[in-house]
Amino acid sequence: MALTGIEIYKHLPKTNCKECGFPTCLAFAMKLAAKAVELSLCPYVSEEAQQALEAASRPPIRLVTIGAGESKIEVGNEVVMFRHEKTFYHPPGFVVRVKDSEPADAVGKLVAEVAGYSVERVGIELKMDGFAIENESKDGGNFVKCVELVSSKTDLPLILMSTDSSVMSQALDKVASAKPLIYAANKDNWEQMTELALKHQCPLAVCEPEGMSELAELVENVTGKGVEDVVLDPGARDFGPSLVNLTQLRRLAVRKSFRPLGYPIITFPGEAAANAEEEALLAGQQVAKYAGIIVLDHFSPGMAYPLLTLRLNIYTDPQKPIQMSPGIYEIGTPKPESPLCVTTNFSLTYFSIAGELESSGIPSWLLVCDTEGLSVLTAWSAGKFDAERIAKTVKEFNVADTVSHRSVILPGKVAVLRGELEEELPEWKIMIGPPEAWDVGGYLKQHWSA
Amino acid sequence: MAAVEVPIEKWTGKVHEVTLGGNGRKSVVVGGESTLPFLHFEGSLPRRPVIAIEVRDSEPKDWSPHLVDAWGDVLADPAAWAKKAMEYGADIIALSLRSAHPEEGNTGADEARKNVDKVLSAVDIPLIIYGPGVAEKDNEVLVAASDVAKGQRVALGNCEEKNHRTIAATCIADGHVAIGKTPIEINLAKQLNILLCDVGLSRDSILMDPTTGALGYGLEYTYSVMERLRLAALGGDAMTAMPMICTAGEESWRQKEAKFAEGMPEAWGDHLERALTWEEITAFSLFAAGADIMVVRHPGTVERMKAVIDRLMSESA
Numbered sequence: 228m229a230l231t232g233i234e235i236y237k238h239l240p241k242t243n244c245k246e247c248g249f250p251t252c253l254a255f256a257m258k259l260a261a262k263a264v265e266l267s268l269c270p271y272v273s274e275e276a277q278q279a280l281e282a283a284s285r286p287p288i289r290l291v292t293i294g295a296g297e298s299k300i301e302v303g304n305e306v307v308m309f310r311h312e313k314t315f316y317h318p319p320g321f322v323v324r325v326k327d328s329e330p331a332d333a334v335g336k337l338v339a340e341v342a343g344y345s346v347e348r349v350g351i352e353l354k355m356d357g358f359a360i361e362n363e364s365k366d367g368g369n370f371v372k373c374v375e376l377v378s379s380k381t382d383l384p385l386i387l388m389s390t391d392s393s394v395m396s397q398a399l400d401k402v403a404s405a406k407p408l409i410y411a412a413n414k415d416n417w418e419q420m421t422e423l424a425l426k427h428q429c430p431l432a433v434c435e436p437e438g439m440s441e442l443a444e445l446v447e448n449v450t451g452k453g454v455e456d457v458v459l460d461p462g463a464r465d466f467g468p469s470l471v472n473l474t475q476l477r478r479l480a481v482r483k484s485f486r487p488l489g490y491p492i493i494t495f496p497g498e499a500a501a502n503a504e505e506e507a508l509l510a511g512q513q514v515a516k517y518a519g520i521i522v523l524d525h526f527s528p529g530m531a532y533p534l535l536t537l538r539l540n541i542y543t544d545p546q547k548p549i550q551m552s553p554g555i556y557e558i559g560t561p562k563p564e565s566p567l568c569v570t571t572n573f574s575l576t577y578f579s580i581a582g583e584l585e586s587s588g589i590p591s592w593l594l595v596c597d598t599e600g601l602s603v604l605t606a607w608s609a610g611k612f613d614a615e616r617i618a619k620t621v622k623e624f625n626v627a628d629t630v631s632h633r634s635v636i637l638p639g640k641v642a643v644l645r646g647e648l649e650e651e652l653p654e655w656k657i658m659i660g661p662p663e664a665w666d667v668g669g670y671l672k673q674h675w676s677a
Numbered sequence: 678m679a680a681v682e683v684p685i686e687k688w689t690g691k692v693h694e695v696t697l698g699g700n701g702r703k704s705v706v707v708g709g710e711s712t713l714p715f716l717h718f719e720g721s722l723p724r725r726p727v728i729a730i731e732v733r734d735s736e737p738k739d740w741s742p743h744l745v746d747a748w749g750d751v752l753a754d755p756a757a758w759a760k761k762a763m764e765y766g767a768d769i770i771a772l773s774l775r776s777a778h779p780e781e782g783n784t785g786a787d788e789a790r791k792n793v794d795k796v797l798s799a800v801d802i803p804l805i806i807y808g809p810g811v812a813e814k815d816n817e818v819l820v821a822a823s824d825v826a827k828g829q830r831v832a833l834g835n836c837e838e839k840n841h842r843t844i845a846a847t848c849i850a851d852g853h854v855a856i857g858k859t860p861i862e863i864n865l866a867k868q869l870n871i872l873l874c875d876v877g878l879s880r881d882s883i884l885m886d887p888t889t890g891a892l893g894y895g896l897e898y899t900y901s902v903m904e905r906l907r908l909a910a911l912g913g914d915a916m917t918a919m920p921m922i923c924t925a926g927e928e929s930w931r932q933k934e935a936k937f938a939e940g941m942p943e944a945w946g947d948h949l950e951r952a953l954t955w956e957e958i959t960a961f962s963l964f965a966a967g968a969d970i971m972v973v974r975h976p977g978t979v980e981r982m983k984a985v986i987d988r989l990m991s992e993s994a
């Protein structure tokens with residue numbers, strides 16, 4: 228079990244020297260207990276204390292890196308069951324599977340498409356993360372050829388899928404320096420696969436569908452030989468079993484600090500799905516419920532975009548929603564007579580309205596109020612987006628000097644604020660915009676004349 | 678080595694069961710969970726989560742062309758629409774009295790009575806009835822609807838803090854269920870449940886709508902508030918233990934990802950595929966967070982959700 232802050236404090240030097248970056252040893256201990264910092268920040272812990280504290284300072288799920296270079300996938304290091312308890316840190320990698328039995332030109336085309344895919348949302352660029360290459364042909368030569376083809380087309384991380392250790396060895400001889408994930412060691416081949424993982428210093432997936440005890444035993448065999456970076460495949464594929472298995476694995480790791488199963492998990496939603504749509508749903512379930520690597524058998528932009536959006540949503544830190552700093556923003560190149568809209572500093576709200584203003588082609592001013600990162604309705608109901616705050620923001624950022632007119636457009640959802648705002652800002656005309664951001668272009672064309 | 682012992686949570690609370698329909702009409706019971714969604718190994722999930730299809734009392738003017746294609750002519754006839762929705766597998770019809778909206782017809786109590794009556798006669802599954810979402814009009818048409826549906830145990834929404842007395846009173850008088858809606862906040866949700874109980878509505882006559890954020894538009898807020906509400910309920914707090922209802926259809930189809938076909942970035946992919954996936958992922962994520970009733974729009978979503986829920990509810994899961 229994880230230690231409490233007080234228990235950890237007992238092992239620290241108690242000199243409050245501040246070198247760890249915290250004002251006191253106790254403050255540092257609290258952060259350690261929350262698994263937010265590494266013990267190594269304190270230069271003065273004794274060897275003995277270090278060992279005692281290792282369990283508390285090590286994350287319950289090991290951070291595992293797949294691939295090398297800029298686009299490597301880092302997963303693990305999670306500390307909670309539910310995102311509201313703290314946050315989820317490392318979004319699962321979306322990896323697309325190709326098979327060495329497929330024609331080379333089809334594989335090449337798919338790889339180019341996936342690797343080149345990128346979509347922007349709230350100012351963040353979203354991309355796919357890598358490729359899994361399966362040795363479906365069972366032929367070593369085919370596999371090596373396919374692996375070489377894929378790696379010639381992309382720098383994204385790879386997963387090599389074969390249970391035949393000699394085939395795996397041939398492929399690793401070509402691409403080991405790119406640190407692919409070896410998939411997978413099972414109870415028959417684990418000794419050979421472990422040797423390969425150690426020889427090439429690559430992460431190793433361990434697959435054991437028989438049960439948790441069997442999986443833990445196999446992991447201990449592998450780690451006992453010296454492999455550190457492990458990825459788990461508990462074998463469950465369908466919606467129900469996957470949810471149950473992944474939940475149990477996460478609980479064992481974060482609630483019980485059970486080391487043998489404290490590793491990221493790989494899933495294959497396409498293997499249980501009847502079609503691409505179901506695969507997307509199962510992948511969605513696994514984004515929210517505990518997958519580290521999700522191997523997809525279908526790729527299309529119409530499905531990748533919603534899935535990447537879901538991942539962004541679930542892995543947003545609930546304690547600090549992405550926020551804009553308050554102030555007056557230029558959309559296009561506005562003039563003093565351009566329209567003025569007001570909104571909250573929740574980034575999503577800002578980006579939706581800014582995006583719409585942008586695409587309306589009407590240059591405008593966007594005044595962002597500090598609502599502590601809440602959206603329009605939520606901020607309003609929490610009393611953080613009221614007439615007083617809006618008026619204060621108008622004054623604070625000298626909006627009257629920026630624009631030549633005296634009209635301000637409120638989001639339609641908070642039309643009720645008009646009366647009070649008229650009292651707070653007597654020189655201003657308060658206009659009520661549309662309730663949804665996407666309508667703002669049409670609204671301006673109809674209602675705005677400066 | 679020793680067998681790994683899987684940790685089991687010992688929950689003390691349980692979600693209240695709420696019945697809709699009955700009295701000659703098919704009934705649907707939701708709630709009763711004594712564990713988190715679909716975790717059969719540590720508690721019971723006696724009722725499957727259900728799907729309601731949104732039907733409007735007047736032809737929607739601004740719906741996505743894909744919804745218009747999917748439903749065709751019935752969009753102009755609520756009774757025919759409801760029948761078709763039932764054929765597509767709806768467990769519940771969510772009739773929205775939009776024509777009462779001041780900007781969409783401003784119809785009154787008479788029109789509401791007529792339309793509720795039509796839909797009640799057209800289908801034998803339970804109804805949810807929504808007002809147009811404007812306070813005075815909601816009270817007017819929901820009270821009329823309640824009267825027409827007396828004894829049929831429908832769910833009436835939305836019931837918010839400002840109109841909770843009116844809606845609760847009519848639910849008590851006519852034997853209906855109130856849908857308490859609050860803006861994505863756990864304490865507000867709980868407080869409204871307390872208010873409703875205080876005015877005499879029983880616990881088994883309340884559903885809570887925590888406000889749905891669509892995928893990309895606040896989904897994570899709804900998701901986490903629902904997980905927190907459900908954890909509180911399982912922890913023994915009876916005032917957060919009402920079954921939850923979400924409106925994935927309305928919220929996802931009004932976002933531009935679902936709504937518009939033209940002028941969108943190429944990376945957004947095929948419009949129909951994207952729009953359907955948008956609704957499905959919104960709906961499914963919220964089922965995974967504890968939703969008991971999901972109101973959706975597209976028949977394809979109904980089919981897919983049912984298939985997936987079948988698999989998640991099978992005991993062997």
Ligand code: SF4
Nearest residue numbers: 243244245247252269
């Ligand atoms: S560096 Fe070590 S001794 Fe110094 S304050 Fe931090 S924890 Fe205490």
